[in-house]
Amino acid sequence: MDPLIRRVAPVLLSALAGGALSLAFPPRGWWWISLPAIALFLLQTRRCEGVFSAVMTGLAFGLSFFGFLMPWLSELGLIAFIPPVIVLSVFPALYAVLMVRSVSLPPSRWWVRAVGGWALMEWVRVRWPLGGLEWGMSGYALSEWAPPRSAARWIGASGWTVLVVAAAAALTLLALRHTRRGPAFRVAGVVALLLGLVLVGGSLWPTQTGGTVVRVAVVQGNNPCPGEHCPNERYQIYQNHLRLTRTLQPGSVDLVIWPEGSTGSWTADPINAPEVGEAMGAEAARIGAVLLAGGDRPLNDTHWANANVVFDQTGRLVGEYHKQHPVPYGEYIPARSLFKWVENLHADLPSRDMLRGEGPVLWDLGFGRFGSVISFEGSFARYGRENAREGAGLLILATSQESYPYSVASDQFIGITRMRAAELGMPLIHTAVTGRSTLISPTGETGPRTALAEEALLIGEVPTRAADQGPTLYVRLGDWVQTLAIASLGWEILHGMYRRRYPSRRRFPR
Known part of the structure; x- marks a missing residue:
């Protein structure tokens, strides 16, 4: 040769x-x-x-x-x-x-x-x-x-x-x-x-579950300008989610989920804007359901938080989970003091750095313990295992997909979360502002999926993992x-x- x-x-x-x-x-x-x-x-x-x-x-x-x-x-x-x-x-x-x-x-x-x-x-x-x-x-x-x-x-x-x-x-x-x-x-x-x-x-x-069957409503409010930025964008996204939620009948579901980025900024965040929190709490109380909503909250000129807030069935804000694993150059710039010039290379590069959360947060509000992960960190097995080891019987993934609204990234991500649900032996609810959203069973089977870049209300049921079953072998031993x-x-x-x-x-x- x-x-x-x-x-x-x-x-x-x-x-x-x-x-x-x-x-x-x-x-x-x-x-x-x-x-x-x-x-x-x-x-x-x-x-x-x-x-x-x-x-x-x-x-x-x-x-x-x-x-x-x-x-x-x-x-x-x-x-x-x-x-x-x-x-x-x-x-x-x-x-x-x-x-x-x-x-x-x-x-x-x-x-x-x-x-x-x-x-x-x-x-x-x-x-x-x-x-x-x-x-x-x-x-x-x-x-x-x-x-x-x-x-x-x-x-x-x-x-x-x-x-x-x-x-x-x-x-x-x-x-x-x-x-x-x-x-x-x-x-x-x-x-x-x-x-x-x-x-x-x-x-x-x-896989056996044996837990409570939870009625779920995933609200996919979409972005008024997918893949771009438009005036008052975050407030319009919040309004879309609020409008769709108001179509739910009282007592029809146990859990309502708004994805990552469905609230946020100074004007559309339930903490920064109290009237937003009041409107969201009022919907939770009207439906008689738990409401989990994701949002990006500016804290000051240099930092922001990516959090899932939770309202209980009475409309009371009962806590929040902060994302632990930010996206490099998407949610923070590493060593910003040395690489501040990077901000000017693209309009979507962050001007503030995300503050990391300190661990999983679980809630028990009537249908067993549940936890959540946010977007990028949901692709890592270690964060799902953290929730499972703490006793979660249901996991919620709140993501956005706003940066890649018409790409195959959403289908690839669902492939990851299907395997994640199977690893943990528990249902996983995959939610996205611009799609796709779906309910995943403990065996990794998916229900109907929403389309990309559409407004949709996805309603279904998932069986939680019973507490007395304990964690799966993979949760116990990890990547053995x-x-x-x-x-x-x-x-x-x-x-x-x-x-x-x-x-x-x-x-x-x-």
Whole structure:
């Protein structure tokens, strides 16, 4: 083969693999393509000629995958699209370096590095930099398939990501011409057995709830100028939600939800504008329902709060939850004193920084304990688990989608929250100002969905998780499958170091 082609081919084929992997997520939702896409990338890491080739191969995979997965980021300008995609692509580049240094290992040891290295890569990227990003984990691509959702209460989306990569790595070994067939088939057999046990177990033992059935009304008031800004925008959004809520009959529902950004600013916030709070409380009392409403509240010239406020059935404001995980450059500018100039790059970049909340807040107002998360943080498993560990039997996600009103971001987010509901074993109510909104059952099934950028009133019922059931295994143990894969990677690396240092001593078993 021509030397130039030999150097360029892994880069081009990795870019193809990254693009193919993005098809596993909405709008295509071809979850099955995850296996061949990741296997194709792993094959290219074995064909790299040195560290530089590995870095370029990993970057090509990452740029293609994240670029095709999240093109909607560009709706906020290239400053919101190019830097995140480049930073996220560094992770598969580092992973490729690990794998190019592992090519000469026996099949079983290479497989441990492939799986454990991917698990470590995902563990880091959902935490760093600036709080990380959980969007795009392969486990979430399985949310359309009922058996993986059913088993998510044991292993979570992170566990499914590990199993998907484990299967892809086994497929890679089987595809290699010069691999010893015996070890490759043994690895593939173990992976097939694990997948079968988890899938069959999830299907045979479905999630049980046993809690109270809650009648829910989701008010999607829409934005009068989706994707843009117009005069008095937040007050108009508040008025839309108030008008739709007034169509509800007294006693018809137990819980009314207004999404993130349905109130806010100085004129349309229930705290900053007392008359707004009085009108909202009056509706809660008239209907005889709990009202949860999201809003962005300016506190002063430098800071603001993103909060869900809750009114009880008498119309009394009983508390609020403050968002814990702000969006970098969307809700705050990191190290603003050094990067204040960034504000001028795009009109939607924040002029104030969001103050972080200090933990979950739960309420018990007649139908069991419930909690909430706000927008971006709802894509992170750790915030849902916090609520579940505190005893929540129902979780509300209040988001906006105003920045991406006509994009696939909403469908991708619902894919994440479907798996989240299944992980927690509890219903999740996914609400958005500009859509889509839906009610998600404890098994991850969705009810009717609202359309994008429309006014809608979504009414339905969800069964809460009973308190005496306790938390799911995933809630108790967290990302234990991912942790096990990372620990196996560490053990394998120590094993290799020991063998190199003491080649004449008794070796660890393979």
